Amino acid sequence: MADVELVPDGAFRFRIPRGEGMRVPGVVFASAELLPDVAGDQALQQVVNVATLPGIVGASYAMPDVHWGYGFPIGGVAATEPDAGGVISPGGVGFDISCGVRLLAAHCGSESLAPRLRQLMDVLSARVPRGPGRGGIWTLRRAELGEVLTGGARYPVEHGRGVARDLVRCEDGGVLAGAAADEVSERAVDRGLGQVGSLGSGNHFLEVQKVQKVYDERAAQVMGLGEGQVCVMIHCGSRGLGHQICTDHVRTMDRAMDRYGIRVPDRQLACVPADSAEGRSYLAAMAAAANYARANRQVLGDTARRAFAEVMHCPVDLVYDISHNMAKMETHTVDGRERRLCVHRKGATRALPARHPELPDDLAAVGQPVLIPGTMGTASYVLAGVEGGGAWHSTCHGAGRVRSRHRAAREVDGRRLREDLEAAGVVVRGSSARGLAEEAPLAYKDIDAVVRASEGAGLCRRVARLVPLGVLKG
DNA sequence: ATGTCC
Numbered sequence: 001m002a003d004v005e006l007v008p009d010g011a012f013r014f015r016i017p018r019g020e021g022m023r024v025p026g027v028v029f030a031s032a033e034l035l036p037d038v039a040g041d042q043a044l045q046q047v048v049n050v051a052t053l054p055g056i057v058g059a060s061y062a063m064p065d066v067h068w069g070y071g072f073p074i075g076g077v078a079a080t081e082p083d084a085g086g087v088i089s090p091g092g093v094g095f096d097i098s099c100g101v102r103l104l105a106a107h108c109g110s111e112s113l114a115p116r117l118r119q120l121m122d123v124l125s126a127r128v129p130r131g132p133g134r135g136g137i138w139t140l141r142r143a144e145l146g147e148v149l150t151g152g153a154r155y156p157v158e159h160g161r162g163v164a165r166d167l168v169r170c171e172d173g174g175v176l177a178g179a180a181a182d183e184v185s186e187r188a189v190d191r192g193l194g195q196v197g198s199l200g201s202g203n204h205f206l207e208v209q210k211v212q213k214v215y216d217e218r219a220a221q222v223m224g225l226g227e228g229q230v231c232v233m234i235h236c237g238s239r240g241l242g243h244q245i246c247t248d249h250v251r252t253m254d255r256a257m258d259r260y261g262i263r264v265p266d267r268q269l270a271c272v273p274a275d276s277a278e279g280r281s282y283l284a285a286m287a288a289a290a291n292y293a294r295a296n297r298q299v300l301g302d303t304a305r306r307a308f309a310e311v312m313h314c315p316v317d318l319v320y321d322i323s324h325n326m327a328k329m330e331t332h333t334v335d336g337r338e339r340r341l342c343v344h345r346k347g348a349t350r351a352l353p354a355r356h357p358e359l360p361d362d363l364a365a366v367g368q369p370v371l372i373p374g375t376m377g378t379a380s381y382v383l384a385g386v387e388g389g390g391a392w393h394s395t396c397h398g399a400g401r402v403r404s405r406h407r408a409a410r411e412v413d414g415r416r417l418r419e420d421l422e423a424a425g426v427v428v429r430g431s432s433a434r435g436l437a438e439e440a441p442l443a444y445k446d447i448d449a450v451v452r453a454s455e456g457a458g459l460c461r462r463v464a465r466l467v468p469l470g471v472l473k474g
Numbered sequence: 475a476t477g478t479c480c
Contacts, residue, residue: 132476
């Protein structure tokens with residue numbers, strides 16, 4: 001495969017000119033220091049491949065944390081126009097549908113938590129299911145799961161797991177419209193029955209963190225964050241249910257593409273017109289998985305809240321909950337005309353600017369919170385959406401992997417890593433040595449550099465930097 | 475990411 005041509009195009013921005021088969025150019029948001037990593041794998045070729053999809057509008061975008069993924073790169077953003085034959089592709093959402101982050105702010109400071117941190121982590125460790133395949137806090141009957149699939153975070157709130165205000169601080173009010181439980185296969189349902197309230201594995205985590213630095217006082221205040229404050233960050237998704245839905249629909253679309261006359265340069269880009277029967281079926285199942293993920297994070301957040309009430313006797317408020325693996329129908333102005341677009345964000349986060357109508361009143365003053373989970377033992381960030389933005393109001397989602405799990409496990413001693421973290425004052429609970437090694441910081445890009453590049457590219461602005469006090473991993 | 479192969 002020929003090298004992808006990258007042309008510098010302003011601050012923190014590179015352009016991939018339209019080549020054969022590309023319907024739009026590629027745009028890569030990155031700093032020069034991040035680029036060698038970006039170019040080191042197949043991610044840029046994937047940006048080019050996405051640019052060939054029917055109905056794609058604007059450009060095939062890559063965020064500064066872009067890396068190789070299934071079909072689409074992780075850190076990729078692509079909008080298609082259904083009214084012009086635009087497609088929907090499960091590869092543009094990812095296997096972990098609606099994987100995302102929930103951030104909660106505790107009404108306590110890190111000094112008051114310090115003497116009880118180990119006790120708190122023990123309580124959380126005992127109550128938060130994690131690891132591959134493990135059960136969840138809830139085991140549901142099929143009818144109950146059906147309500148989760150259409151009700152999202154609202155279902156746990158209505159069943160004593162949360163307060164009404166939680167829903168105001170969730171993307172879409174905690175419920176993604178258009179979900180259809182009957183579009184979710186029996187097999188996906190079976191996998192989902194026992195996993196609501198579970199973290200999963202890999203880079204998913206629950207961390208107790210403290211706000212180490214505030215960059216934007218006003219936004220931080222509106223979001224309920226101040227320096228020294230204790231927070232809980234939860235990073236997880238739709239578990240086996242979302243994975244099964246992706247698997248089911250990739251197979252269906254792979255078989256259906258011919259009938260729609262669609263050819264793609266990589267079979268992993270399987271797609272169909274968004275307004276076709278298969279497209280609508282996927283979007284309804286995807287929305288159901290999104291609601292499952294939101295309910296999952298709601299139950300986990302409520303569990304953390306209860307642990308804080310018991311150990312610290314302090315309230316915990318939801319700051320925000322947002323996904324970074326989703327396709328959404330959105331209205332954007334393109335060439336002076338309002339158009340309905342299907343925006344794929346895979347390892348990319350929506351970042352609405354201040355005064356956007358979808359924001360709740362208080363957040364409308366400062367912009368939508370963007371939650372960026374860092375790598376274990378490193379920093380995480382709270383960002384905010386800004387005006388302009390170059391990619392349908394999107395920004396980065398995390399550090400971005402640069403070494404395979406396999407290679408990281410080979411190069412890192414998990415036990416040693418745990419010892420180093422503990423020596424640095426970070427309490428680590430219940431993680432396998434191999435799991436720790438696979439998620440070692442050296443396997444990821446520098447989160448500070450990713451966030452600087454995202455801000456420099458005009459995609460977002462920094463609000464606060466968070467550092468871990470305690471880590472719970474699968 | 476994922477009952478890391480039905």
